Amino acid sequence: MERVVESDSGSGESDVVLSLDSIRESLIRQEDTIVFSFIERAKFPLNSPAFEDSRCLHSGNSSSLTEFFVREIEIIQAKVGRYENPEENPFFLDNIPPSVFPTRKYPPALHPKALSVNINQRIWDIYFKELLPLFVKPGDDGNYVSTAASDLACLQALSRRIHYGKFVAEVKFRDAPQDYEPAIRAKDTEALMKLLTFEKVEEMVKKRVQKKAETFGQDVKCISGDDKSYKVDPLIVSRIYGEWLIPLTKLVEVEYLLRRLD
Amino acid sequence: MERVVESDSGSGESDVVLSLDSIRESLIRQEDTIVFSFIERAKFPLNSPAFEDSRCLHSGNSSSLTEFFVREIEIIQAKVGRYENPEENPFFLDNIPPSVFPTRKYPPALHPKALSVNINQRIWDIYFKELLPLFVKPGDDGNYVSTAASDLACLQALSRRIHYGKFVAEVKFRDAPQDYEPAIRAKDTEALMKLLTFEKVEEMVKKRVQKKAETFGQDVKCISGDDKSYKVDPLIVSRIYGEWLIPLTKLVEVEYLLRRLD
Numbered sequence: 099m100e101r102v103v104e105s106d107s108g109s110g111e112s113d114v115v116l117s118l119d120s121i122r123e124s125l126i127r128q129e130d131t132i133v134f135s136f137i138e139r140a141k142f143p144l145n146s147p148a149f150e151d152s153r154c155l156h157s158g159n160s161s162s163l164t165e166f167f168v169r170e171i172e173i174i175q176a177k178v179g180r181y182e183n184p185e186e187n188p189f190f191l192d193n194i195p196p197s198v199f200p201t202r203k204y205p206p207a208l209h210p211k212a213l214s215v216n217i218n219q220r221i222w223d224i225y226f227k228e229l230l231p232l233f234v235k236p237g238d239d240g241n242y243v244s245t246a247a248s249d250l251a252c253l254q255a256l257s258r259r260i261h262y263g264k265f266v267a268e269v270k271f272r273d274a275p276q277d278y279e280p281a282i283r284a285k286d287t288e289a290l291m292k293l294l295t296f297e298k299v300e301e302m303v304k305k306r307v308q309k310k311a312e313t314f315g316q317d318v319k320c321i322s323g324d325d326k327s328y329k330v331d332p333l334i335v336s337r338i339y340g341e342w343l344i345p346l347t348k349l350v351e352v353e354y355l356l357r358r359l360d
Numbered sequence: 361m362e363r364v365v366e367s368d369s370g371s372g373e374s375d376v377v378l379s380l381d382s383i384r385e386s387l388i389r390q391e392d393t394i395v396f397s398f399i400e401r402a403k404f405p406l407n408s409p410a411f412e413d414s415r416c417l418h419s420g421n422s423s424s425l426t427e428f429f430v431r432e433i434e435i436i437q438a439k440v441g442r443y444e445n446p447e448e449n450p451f452f453l454d455n456i457p458p459s460v461f462p463t464r465k466y467p468p469a470l471h472p473k474a475l476s477v478n479i480n481q482r483i484w485d486i487y488f489k490e491l492l493p494l495f496v497k498p499g500d501d502g503n504y505v506s507t508a509a510s511d512l513a514c515l516q517a518l519s520r521r522i523h524y525g526k527f528v529a530e531v532k533f534r535d536a537p538q539d540y541e542p543a544i545r546a547k548d549t550e551a552l553m554k555l556l557t558f559e560k561v562e563e564m565v566k567k568r569v570q571k572k573a574e575t576f577g578q579d580v581k582c583i584s585g586d587d588k589s590y591k592v593d594p595l596i597v598s599r600i601y602g603e604w605l606i607p608l609t610k611l612v613e614v615e616y617l618l619r620r621l622d
Binding site (some may be wrong): 127130131134137138141163166167170171174175177178179180183198199202240241242243244246247302305306309310313314316318319320 | 389392393396399400403425428429432433436437439440441442445460461464502503504505506508509564567568571572575576578580581582
């Protein structure tokens with residue numbers, strides 16, 4: 099489900115067929131991952147010293163615990179080949195270390211310029227400054243290590259979803275290049291945004307993630323009770339999708355399309 | 361919820377009060393984490409080359425991709441202080457590197473010998489040989505990096521749950537030392553196992569995790585349909601608890617109690 103549908107064109111070359119169905123299926127499945135990661139993060143309060151303070155003792159740089167953790171984990175993940183997958187975009191790696199394992203070959207599905215579309219710095223800032231305070235309790239319980247691990251899971255799930263816009267844009271472009279080419283050549287981001295916007299679909303996504311947060315964030319008991327409390331507010335999840343995730347995904351789509359004819 | 365309840369005894373020393381309620385609450389919350397991690401892992405087929413083959417190119421040792429990944433990640437996690445938390449037990453770290461950040465002080469809740477109870481090697485073997493084939497599809501889709509990351513999440517969730525037996529044993533011992541001491545002194549593991557077994561509670565746990573797998577693993581749609589398919593078979597999750605997780609937790613409880621009077 100996380101993969102792009104591949105087919106052999108019969109010409110001997112392995113051609114990549116992106117279908118809107120397979121992309122939609124992946125995006126729907128990624129909603130579960132995002133909701134799970136929010137629920138897991140909500141076990142802990144904000145714990146802002148983990149990502150605000152520079153409390154590093156020996157590492158020589160002045161990053162927060164969370165930034166140190168994410169940087170180091172990304173290096174390990176790069177070593178096993180994570181960033182050869184066009185669905186994954188690093189937060190900090192300017193120089194991605196090579197994989198120490200034989201890596202999988204991903205048949206090219208995107209325009210080569212896709213690599214230069216990476217809005218993770220923005221996702222990082224939005225996540226810590228705007229999203230996190232919406233769905234976790236304020237406070238500090240000292241559980242910085244677990245918090246950093248949970249934040250990493252959220253950040254990577256959000257980043258994957260948002261950068262999946264590259265695949266969405268590619269398949270939409272391939273379906274109707276004549277619609278997109280004039281706007282791309284004119285660098286008309288507003289026209290592109292209009293072409294990429296389907297309000298009914300967006301409303302459906304927002305409703306579905308609300309229902310997922312209700313379903314996955316309830317207290318499951320053997321004997322059903324009437325108390326409906328959720329580990330993460332379903333309306334907040336819907337709002338995060340509507341105000342941030344969907345617009346940021348479309349931003350990635352536009353950024354990708356602007357490079358599509360290079 | 362992940363923390364041990366602490367209270368100030370008023371004597372100036374911070375005393376740790378373990379309550380069976382807080383431990384039960386944590387174990388129940390950990391069920392969600394375990395079910396989430398299984399559902400996320402089930403996105404991928406078995407992908408056995410990730411954890412069976414030794415395909416490492418440059419690292420000089422002959423570990424599988426998954427083992428390499430877990431070892432390296434544990435080093436980073438140790439550096440931010442993960443293993444100073446008595447709830448966390450490493451899989452591979454014989455020499456845990458010191459934290460590079462000021463670490464949280466965990467007031468001692470367990471007997472110092474708790475550190476020597478670590479059955480992660482066994483958990484690792486059982487997970488890959490017995491559990492994983494039960495809840496993922498057979499096959500190989502090449503997604504080894506995502507698979508290794510999902511396996512790590514499952515392994516750490518299982519390890520935390522099973523080693524939480526130390527806290528369970530400690531609170532049970534404190535509640536009725538007179539019941540446990542004779543069996544501990546006699547090293548009578550059978551008698552200890554009997555004292556620690558409550559079949560009704562175990563049945564309730566198995567039913568609850570089944571319901572959690574049904575709830576969290578369903579396809580949530582905006583329009584309700586009749587199709588009930590689950591991402592992970594709820595009966596399998598119940599069986600994994602009954603045949604492995606609960607017995608292994610009790611094994612940890614016994615191992616801990618055997619050292620409790622040292």
